[in-house]
Amino acid sequence: MRNKQGTAALMGVIAVSVLAGGGVAFGVAGTFDHPGPRPDGTALTPVGWQVTPAGSTHPAGSFPANAVLSPDDKAVLVPGVIRNAHSRQTVDVLDSRTGALLQEVELNPDDAAKREGVAPGLVFSHDGRRVYLATANKNSVLGFNWDSAAHRLTLAKTLALPDGSYPQTVTVSPDDKKVYAVGQYARKLFAVDVATGATTSAPTGAYPFGVALSGDGRTAYVSNQADKTVSVFGVAAGSLVPKTPIAVGTHPNHLLSDPARHRVFVSNGDSDQISVIDTRTNTVRHTIALSPYRGAGAGTSPLGMALTRDGNTLYVANAGNNDVAVVNTSSRGQFGQVRGLIPTAWYPTGVQVTKDGSRLLIADGKGLGTGSNKGSASMTDPTNHPWIEDLVKGMLQVVATPNQGQLRRYTHQVQLNNDTASSGTVRGYGRGAPATIIPRHPGQGSPIKHVIYVVKENRTYDQILGDLGKGNGDPSLAIFGKSVTPNQHALASKFATLDNFYVNGEVSQDGWDWATQGNSNPYNQLATHQGYDGNGSEYDSSGYLDSHVTAGNADSSKAFLWDRAAAAGQSFRHYGMHSLPSDWFGPKNRVKCAAGTYCAYEPLLNRNTDHAYPWFDMNITDQSRFTEWKKEFDQYVAKDNLPSWQFVDLPRDHTNGWYAGGSTAKAMVADNDYALGQLVSTVSHSKYWKDTAIFVVEDDGQDGPDHVDAHRSPALVISPYTQRGIVDSHFYNQTSALRTMELLMGLGPLTQYDAAAVPMIWTFGDRANLTPYEALAPQQSLAAKNPANATSAMTPQAMMGRPDQVDAHVLNEEIWRSVRGPHANMPPAQHHVFPAQP
Incomplete structure (x- = not known):
């Protein structure tokens, strides 16, 4: 519970500390606290974890599924949903410094037969003149012209895929002549000729999701969310030739290519790891652990990733832990070491870093939660009772890249938010705990059989x-x-x-x-x-x-x-x-x-x-x-x-x-x-x-x-x-x-x-x-x-x-x-x- 000054009452299990430079660090749920947004810009999720997003926060539609920076770093594109009569997929174009909305592109607003898609797949062409978007249930990839001066999108063409494809992610060949799209329900990788729309395909594993290319464009990689594998394809003369899949962690999702250093990063959503594939040997070179403590169960849920221009730092959106991990990927120090954590709003899905490394742009799928949905006083009033998903509003965070001292403070904040410091113990058994039959640790025994x-x-x-x-x-x-x-x-x-x-x-x-x-x-x-x-x-x-x-x-x-x-x-x-x-x-x-x-x-x-x-x-x-x-x-x-x-x-x-x-x-x-x-x-x-x-x-x-x-x-x-x-x-x-x-x-x-x-x-x-x-x-x-x-x-x-x-x-x-x-x-x-x- 908080008063107007943003302090917290110490009620049983809530953790509180004061951050350097002012402000209060809130831990997990207070004994009598309740979920929802707070006036100070923080929140408690229904899961029981606090969120205290760093930097500035800005509206970004409903469940923004990714964040993609424009080539000049001045705009960030966020695919999500506009919650209206038809719940349409949208792309929001926001100013990467102020978070101001520059444009909202609503897809097919008059097509009542096609509801939301929210596909995270969005990519700029290498020449910076085009943007390609996967449309999920619309079974297509949309091509937009990008006005780099006005920072606006204009729909230019539709690249059709077979019905039932359900494309989730896309990437572009080095020469910008082909778009590669992952058809999740078709269980296929599609290669689409941008000029003609001609399509070739090859089968993937179960529930394919992410796609990336090697630096020379001769090898394609597809993550299979139900298979613990990454499919590999040779790309030559317009064909996709399957190669031996690569074993990775559980339920891999997003892929990030680092052509200069011959590697592809893989987010493993349920083993809470990043696999690093060497594209020269098609083997896993490193595995980076993201769990918050030794022996932790699943729940970190890594999704989108971003790499600094020098390749020395990897940022990972840990959706389940409500943070962005800062990971060492350089040859200096311990490769894969998590240097620190940056607090986010609820369920970060994507992260980007500017070319100069000065700012991070983070898309948060669930923002600050819902709060009450009572609406107006009377049940006969049709404005009463907004639907819960309509209340889940996404956010864009604009965060100055933290120095070492700030990162330490941010990391401490995340640990308080998620109460990872008490890992392995049964919470609530502090001073004043009641007489109860609930054991203090697993295996202690109880009268309940x-x-x-x-x-x-x-x-x-x-x-x-x-x-x-x-x-x-x-x-x-x-x-x-x-x-x-x-x-x-x-x-x-x-x-x-x-x-x-x-x-x-x-x-x-x-x-x-x-x-x-x-x-x-x-x-x-x-x-x-x-x-x-x-x-x-x-x-x-x-x-x-x-x-x-x-x-x-x-x-x-x-x-x-x-x-x-x-x-x-x-x-x-x-x-x-x-x-x-x-x-x-x-x-x-x-x-x-x-x-x-x-x-x-x-x-x-x-x-x-x-x-x-x-x-x-x-x-x-x-x-x-x-x-x-x-x-x-x-x-x-x-x-x-x-x-x-x-x-x-x-x-x-x-x-x-x-x-x-x-x-x-x-x-x-x-x-x-x-x-x-x-x-x-x-x-x-x-x-x-x-x-x-x-x-x-x-x-x-x-x-x-x-x-x-x-x-x-x-x-x-x-x-x-x-x-x-x-x-x-x-x-x-x-x-x-x-x-x-x-x-x-x-x-x-x-x-x-x-x-x-x-x-x-x-x-x-x-x-x-x-x-x-x-x-x-x-x-x-x-x-x-x-x-x-x-x-x-x-x-x-x-x-x-x-x-x-x-x-x-x-x-x-x-x-x-x-x-x-x-x-x-x-x-x-x-x-x-x-x-x-x-």
Whole structure:
């Protein structure tokens, strides 16, 4: 918490120090702090880490995906999104000294069929007269003329690529006659003749992303995000000749060519390294470690890079750590040594350095976060409830290159922001820590032997518990209040009211990864902002593919909580979280799925899946999901073999839009609430109640308003050791929940984020209250239907005046636009065109 002078209150776990030259250095989340922008230009992210961006900051669209300097260093070009009626891809041209917006180029503003792309691929030709931009879902590379005097772009030509290519990055041949574009979904590298548009291609590895050329232009390199490889191609006579791929780190993304020194730098997004390829031998010459401390899990997430003109210093945008690393790449001193860190805003994606080395230009994808999305006072006002992704505003930082002393101070600031100084310890156990059963270190032991982890869909705290009558709620926003969700109200009151709990991501695509693996990796972060709201991109965050491309870990087979549990010899059962219907499985899949059942693509998860438990289908009630779960639970009770873990998806609070004959939003949320209440009642009346903890979170909060922050979400922790009737207002988030479950069950953290999270030590006491819970039937009818004149074509403004059908807002159809493939039970008004299954 800060006062107007920018000081910080010492509340439990917040770290504070004064920087030389004035100012206050803030650490990670204060005990009762909350996320969002601060008046002093700093912020707290929902992940729980402070951001204190260095230099000056300037607006740069929504999720700027890169930063590219003009040849004269006077302008910086930032590809991103303009959030308007159509969410168009844009290129912002900004003054590289002042950050002033010189031009905003909106792509195809009248093409309502093509939503955002946000491709990071943007490059100047060597003669400085042209700019080429990859367009992702538009399947083309756009060529612009560059006016170096006015610093303006003018569209000159479109270089078409085959449908379904989805180009992400581009580069230009030394003679400027060819453009090389990476088609991520086509799994190809394309060479395009600038004059004629003629195209040749060659296959790459899985999920190709970055592209670079050797200095002589005779060799092309392509990073494969799902393969741990860089593809290599000989370039001669207009052809691309595949050569032996080069093994690099996990999930490589951006490439940076250094022709003068015969090397290509590779950002490895989930092993948190830079691989340095010698282009004369096509071998990895060096590997540069970027993790903040020895033994750190994944989470640094290196993306864009820049090299000083003399080649002696490499700058790396560490998206996950909210900093730019300053790395020695000279022959003097220790090659690859991280000299220091420069603090950024939330999620830096790209960095550039001027030719004279005096300034850095840093693109920050998420800026300072969101803050409240309550909008105006009344739910009937159509200006209320801005969508969470519309509130995520990017930034451009203009930073004077720091001298050695300033870099030391910056580095200390980053360490405070991310609390890396306390790595390896369980945070929160300082003076005044309560008596609790949460262990102080992994493996210490606890009375909890069984965890049931329930993930629901898309609600904010105020939507559900704003009318609870205790804690920090806004009753005016409680559209699914006590009459609709009596069980969530009763559970929050009887056990613990968590009124300062946040989801880490913005929407389902990144939210599910945060909820189940404590990370959302660079592939998934970009993909979320590229295509979540329906531009035809692939949607992989819930395990729909066999590639592990979204697995945010150096070892993709150890990314998820169930992977960690299985590795520790703990049994688990999976109910619907990563399940898909059998008709989504083809002959090439490693998993065979019997007709009429539900399976998981990943073999370990599938072996532990209840194949009768339905996947995300809003026309299947959560009552039927509870019935299937209870059938197995009763068998476990009878046989005395309850698994250590149960992973349960109860998704129907997502709702399904406003269409004739469909269930109303309130009916669906009530169905979800009653299913949860019955699950808790079943467990609490069983012999396993005494040693069980049930954790309930939402995957994201995208479909509702909240007066504190758009990320604030209802969460429940239900156990004999939490049945205390308290209000716990300590700052927690999804990784806090993961850390708590891990400690209770003797597991170490999955990533840097749950390692740094404060576990829910104030929620749990040290004495058990074994009183069972009795489920409450909602007053709301579970059978209520939308009227015959309902239509999904209603405008959001009209829908906002209908609290019972408020979820007819187009936001609630996001999942249907995002998942790939047909859904047999989807109402006709909600059908969309999807890309083919792989």
